[in-house]
Amino acid sequence: MKTKLLTIILCCFVAITNAQEDEAVLKTVFSTSLTNGKSYAWLDHISNKIGGRLSGSENAELAVQYTKKELEKLGLDKVWLQPVMVPKWERGEKEKAYFETSGFVKEVNICALGGSIATPDDGISGKVIEVKGLEALETLGKENIEGKIVFFNRPMQADLISTFNAYGGCVDQRYSGAMEAAKYGAVGVIVRSMNLRQDDLPHTGSMSYGDLPVEQRIPSAAISTNDADKLSKALKSNQALQFYFKQNCQQFEDVQSYNVIGEITGSKFPNEYILVGGHLDSWDLGDGAHDDGAGVVQSMDVLRLLKESGIQPKRSIRVVLFMNEENGLRGATEYAKVAKEKNENHIFALESDAGGFTPRGFSFATNDTNFKQILSWKMLFKPYLIHYFELGGSGADVGPLKSETNVLAGLRPDSQRYFDHHHAANDTFEHVNKRELELGAATMTALVYLFDKYGINQIQNNKELKD
Amino acid sequence: MKTKLLTIILCCFVAITNAQEDEAVLKTVFSTSLTNGKSYAWLDHISNKIGGRLSGSENAELAVQYTKKELEKLGLDKVWLQPVMVPKWERGEKEKAYFETSGFVKEVNICALGGSIATPDDGISGKVIEVKGLEALETLGKENIEGKIVFFNRPMQADLISTFNAYGGCVDQRYSGAMEAAKYGAVGVIVRSMNLRQDDLPHTGSMSYGDLPVEQRIPSAAISTNDADKLSKALKSNQALQFYFKQNCQQFEDVQSYNVIGEITGSKFPNEYILVGGHLDSWDLGDGAHDDGAGVVQSMDVLRLLKESGIQPKRSIRVVLFMNEENGLRGATEYAKVAKEKNENHIFALESDAGGFTPRGFSFATNDTNFKQILSWKMLFKPYLIHYFELGGSGADVGPLKSETNVLAGLRPDSQRYFDHHHAANDTFEHVNKRELELGAATMTALVYLFDKYGINQIQNNKELKD
Incomplete structure (x- = not known):
């Protein structure tokens, strides 16, 4: 009985000491x-000295060399x-x-759209058929579509609080429309x-032809929200209007990157x-400051901030700047x-790819045991107004590391402005706020x-048995 | 015993029904x-068609007339x-x-600074003494200050999470410096x-001479953060440098407003x-979109949104657009x-004067009983990522309505960007995001x-006794 009481007292003492230490850290x-x-200065360089850095481009290579060099300055154990x-x-003209x-x-x-073929040299001209989504194609059938330009015009749903949910509800048009x-x-x-705002900027992004034979592929482009509305309005008074577009993009052989x-x-x-x-990597229209220069420089600064804060990690901490x-x-x-x-055991992988906003x-993508542990840390973040700890997705780049026992996570910044800039010419450095970026890194x-x-539960328990 | 059980069941039923209704509303x-x-369209007009509207100015009068006219369109019971x-x-040249x-x-x-006197027509020239705060004046004494220009250069504290706290820690220099x-x-x-960012924009704001006799008053100005740093650096190599400034502002007789x-x-x-x-009202350098056009249009839209949502208030709901x-x-x-x-019983007064950000x-400024009731509503806001329910200040305009039993509150938007714009030439419409503004109104x-x-506890209890 005495031993039990002592154990409880000891546990309480350890918990209080840990909480105090964690608060201080x-x-x-x-x-x-x-x-x-350092995140803001790095982002300035990546955005303004390098700029848009689509995979395989010269800028992407410059970004590889620059970030490698900057990581080497941090006194890490390895950089490669x-x-x-x-x-x-390439977009071309x-x-x-x-x-x-x-x-x-x-x-x-x-x-x-990224991955699209070009139009013929003299462009494409044709009648337009406006639809609200992929499912409309079957209803309309070949007789209404053949020879025409299909105009996918389903707007992002404005009354969703997370703009990523609104994006998720629309992006099939862009990816699979062609x-x-x-x-x-x-x-x-x-x-x-894919923009919740009315403006004149077209937003690019990836599309796919799937298994479609090369000769059946058709060019695909994004139109600004203002112009989508104008086109839709014009179609209401004249279904037979002619639409012309010309694009000059080209797919090359794969190239070496890192x-x-x-x-x-x-x-x-x-x-x-x-x-x-x-x-x-980023799209080519802006300088990729939010998507995903912000995530790159925040991730780099995580390792630097650990060192600056005097934290000597027990586990191996890696920053990975993913290409493509x-x-x-x-x-x-x-x-x-x-x-x-x-056989590297990735117990936790955290991605920042949702913009450099507050x-x-x-x-978190994980099991209930780990999530319970994570929720026990939530109060530590309250002074910093960090309140969103939910189960859900993590991120595209860390996704392939998923296991049954580990934890994947995505940073969730305020999402309201993200799609104003996403994949558009105004995804630029001046739209990133220094403090917001730094709060994300912290x-x-x-x-x-x-x-x-603390490790993760499964792992920690195993270790405790061994220790 | 049966009656007690029935009462408990009935209470539970009412609570569940209320919660469901509240969620739906x-x-x-x-x-x-x-x-x-409507908030964004109103803000567009106030910012872009009217502009900065300092008390007593023609623009302030235009804003009075415009908002009155717009409120009259809403079918309220009274507008006055x-x-x-x-x-x-007036700032003058x-x-x-x-x-x-x-x-x-x-x-x-x-x-x-607002309220400052002008310099003489040919300006003021003098040596500069840099200080970090008001308390330094006594230490330096008249022998080090007389005949000089005092340069208050304490920056806002960057590691405070709420930028309003950083502002609060600095603004005495501006208000009482002269x-x-x-x-x-x-x-x-x-x-x-008062700006956490490094840029070239000076930020105005109010200052006071207190009881200082007119003949002792001296002109007072704000300098941009970039130039404050340049001046400070220059002073380090040359304490005797000459600073010149000229300003042409003027105080007039009070005027009628509303x-x-x-x-x-x-x-x-x-x-x-x-x-x-x-x-x-707003300062004159920008168009006052964040401070406080946002609060004005959000408050107007509260009454409109109640009507649009089919809510018929039991209590009288007032929108007040305060002048000055x-x-x-x-x-x-x-x-x-x-x-x-x-003898109007203001049970609750809510102010929005912290920018149109998310x-x-x-x-909340209130007693514990009311705050307990308020906290019981917090979960209703979770789907909208509204998480900050804390005791604290409310706002300057609702402050005078404080009583022991009522509730005052201030909307708390994300504060990170606020002082980038506050009282400066870049407090303009294009820096307000439509969705963020609308989320605030909602x-x-x-x-x-x-x-x-639900009323407030004290009131509700009295009513229940009477009903």
Whole structure:
């Protein structure tokens, strides 16, 4: 009985001491990030000195070299490049589009979707059939679609609080629109930009032809939300209006590229890996500051902030700057393949790929036991207004590392402005707020610190048995 | 025993029914605001068609007339203007400032602080003494200050999570700097802008001479953060550098102005008032979109959203657009005075004056009983990512309505970007995000709905006894 009581008292004492230590560490981490963060300066370079960095481009290569060099300055235990072959697609000369109705010519803002074929040199001209989604194609049938340009015009649903949910409800038009419309004999596809705002900017993004034979492929472009509305309005008075567009994009052979990786090797459990990462590639229209320059520099700063805060990790902490998230996921696939071959035990992987806005929390993909442990940490984040700890998805790049016992997570910043910039020409440095970016880096660092200290339940229990 | 059991069952049933109804109402309110809100269109007019509207200016009068007219369109039970005399201060011709050191002239960006006197026509020139705060004046004494320009250069503390706390820790320099420095014989005052960002924009704001005799008053201006750093650096190599500034501001006689008020009269408790408001006046450098155009249009939309959502209030709901928050608080003082004379029982007053950014929750000034009731509503807001329900301050305009039994509250939007724009030339419409603004209006409406439905504890208990 006495022993039991002593054990309880000891447990309480340890819990209180741990909580006090954790509170103090989080305070140091946030303070360091806000007063001595590097993320913003790195982002300035990546956005303004390098710029848009689509996989296979010269800029992507510059970003690889720059981030490797910067990681090398941090005094990590290892920094290396992991080779990966990536697709190379180029937009070419700026696209052109207009429609003609009642003798009036209206120019509209479009951009080729990533992976699309070009139009013929003299463009494509045709009647337009407007639909609200892929399912409308079957209803309309070949007789209404053949020879026409299909205009997918389902807007993002404005009354969803998470704009990512609104995106998820629309993006099938962009990704599969051309593949599906081609089956009904369409000659081209125009998709309303995935943007909750009314403006003149077309938003690019990946699309796929699936297994469609090369000769059946049709060009596909995004149109700005303002112009989508104008086109829709014009179609209401003249169904027979002619739409013209020309785009000059081209797919090349795959080229050599790299994931950039840095590591602090764990002092106690070096083969338990905690990964933090974002993707180094971006679309080509803006400078990719939010998507995903922010995630890249925040992830880099996690390792630096751990060191600056005097934290010596027990487990190995890796930053991985993935290549080719946008149009292939080749970097993530390669990283997971190599990790599996080497039997590297990734107990926790955290991705930041939702913009550099004020962090609100995390979405966790894990089992209930781990999630219960994670929820016990939530109160530590309250002083930093981090409140969102929910089960859900994690991120495209960490996804392939999923196991039954580990934890994947995605940073969840405020999402309201994200799709104003996503894949568009205004995804640029000046739309990232320094403090918001730094708060994100600190929030990530704090969570990495806790996973490093406490491990995950299954693992910890095994260790305790062994220790 | 049976009766007791029945009562318990009945109470549970009522609680469940209420919770379901409340969930449904909040869903309608948020959805209506995001798909059919008016706040953004109103803000567009106030910001872009009217612009900066300092108390006593022609623009302030235009804003009074415009908002009154718009409220009249909403089919409220009453709309009226409440007369109030307000101070009138004008900036005049743009300010000019530079410093000279080692034969080099560096122009700097300044603006007169609101309420400051002008410099003489040919400006003021003098040596500069840099201090970090008011308390340094006494240490330095008259011998080090007399005849000089005092440069208050304490930056906002970057590691505070709430930027309002950082502001609170600095603003004494701006408000009292001239009054205090004059006592030691200073000839002018330059204050580092209350801005957490490094940029070239000076931020104005109110200052006071207190009881200082007119002949002792000295001109006071804000300097941009970039130029504050340049000046500080230059002073380190040359303490004797000469600083010159010229400003042309002027204080006029008080002029007639108005609070704009609209009301839905309560169906059951018409003399229990629920107030929602923001301030109609703004500083003159920008168009006052965040401060406080956002609060004005959100407050207007609260009454409209209640109507659009089919809610018929039991209590009287008032929107009050206060005049002269920035440099006098005359509107708020007058409103509270009249409310007291008329014995109007304001059970709840909610202010939005912290920018049109993503809402995070509310700060409540009330007693523990009311706060307990408020916390019981918190879960209703979770789907909308509204998580901040804390005791604290409310707002300058609703402050005078405080009683021992009522509830005052301030909307708390994300604060990270607020002081990038506050009182500066970039407080403009394009920096307000439509969805963020609409989410704020919905959050306010939801809380007003709950206070209307449930009342406050003291009041509710009295009513229950009477009913």
